[in-house]
Amino acid sequence: xxxxxxxxxxxxxxxxxxxxxxxxxxxxxxxxxxxxxxxxxxxxxxxxxxxxxxxxxxxxxxxxxxxxxxxxxxxxxxxxxxxxxxxxxxxxxxxxxxxxxxxxxxxxxxxxxxxxxxxxxxxxxxxxxxxxxxxxxxxxxxxxxxxxxxxxxxxxxxxxxxxxxxxxxxxxxxxxxxxxxxxxxxxxxxxxxxxxxxxxxxxxxxxxxxxxxxxxxxxxxxxxxxxxxxxxxxxxxxxxxxxxxxxxxxxxxxxxxxxxxxxxxxxxxxxxxxxxxxxxx
Numbered sequence: 618x619x620x621x622x623x624x625x626x627x628x629x630x631x632x633x634x635x636x637x638x639x640x641x642x643x644x645x646x647x648x649x650x651x652x653x654x655x656x657x658x659x660x661x662x663x664x665x666x667x668x669x670x671x672x673x674x675x676x677x678x679x680x681x682x683x684x685x686x687x688x689x690x691x692x693x694x695x696x697x698x699x700x701x702x703x704x705x706x707x708x709x710x711x712x713x714x715x716x717x718x719x720x721x722x723x724x725x726x727x728x729x730x731x732x733x734x735x736x737x738x739x740x741x742x743x744x745x746x747x748x749x750x751x752x753x754x755x756x757x758x759x760x761x762x763x764x765x766x767x768x769x770x771x772x773x774x775x776x777x778x779x780x781x782x783x784x785x786x787x788x789x790x791x792x793x794x795x796x797x798x799x800x801x802x803x804x805x806x807x808x809x810x811x812x813x814x815x816x817x818x819x820x821x822x823x824x825x826x827x828x829x830x831x832x833x834x835x836x837x838x839x840x841x842x843x844x845x846x847x848x849x850x851x852x853x854x855x856x857x858x859x860x861x862x863x864x865x866x867x868x869x870x871x872x873x874x875x876x877x878x879x880x881x882x883x884x885x886x887x888x889x890x891x892x893x894x895x896x897x898x
Contacts, residue, residue, distance in 0.1 A: 628718045629719050691767060695774045717781040720749045739777055748777040775819035776819045782815075802864050812867065812868040816881070846871040850870060
């Protein structure tokens, strides 16, 4: 991706070296954290409900490596590019875009959704409208998920921004309100639709980044598609336990995630990303 020399976002909060105490030590809280690890960011409402909160923080000696410095600059550029695209799209539909903050952390972090550790993976918290990323996740993408490349990481950032779009448009709140009204299995189906729509929005961003800004290089799109496929529920469950349980899916299959991202990329039209009113997921 042709990102070097591009404008960086002013909405980046660097909390590396500042760790939060109070992560759930056992029981359902720990189970939820493990699930979120497996599902790349997880369901924000799970973080709200199941991770213990604390306002205590500790400071540790943190020294940024050259690789981390470059990666921090990279995600800042990606955030800036999402700001440009979504400001324009929101203006086209008669709305004003509110930019989210991106928090860089190491070890653990305090959010409005609770305390989360690095193993939680990148996530978006609707309570404070912030994206949280430990840059060590880039290594996980390459090794654990077999999804190398800078545009694979760009997809991760764009996906979390996709959740911010859903928050601004009221979609996330509508889904969260269903939690106490329906069974867990039914709610999982809505969670899948929410995640696939976030993938679609990430694809919409990639469309404009490629067609208008001309930042994509050969192989970049394949990196994003590979990353989307790598974090499908079926693939992760197969690797973790040797079999899949479709009723427990919360993010969608590898094929679905890749397909909805690609649809967003091909169309660039947010009106075609209604995952909630289609029978063809």
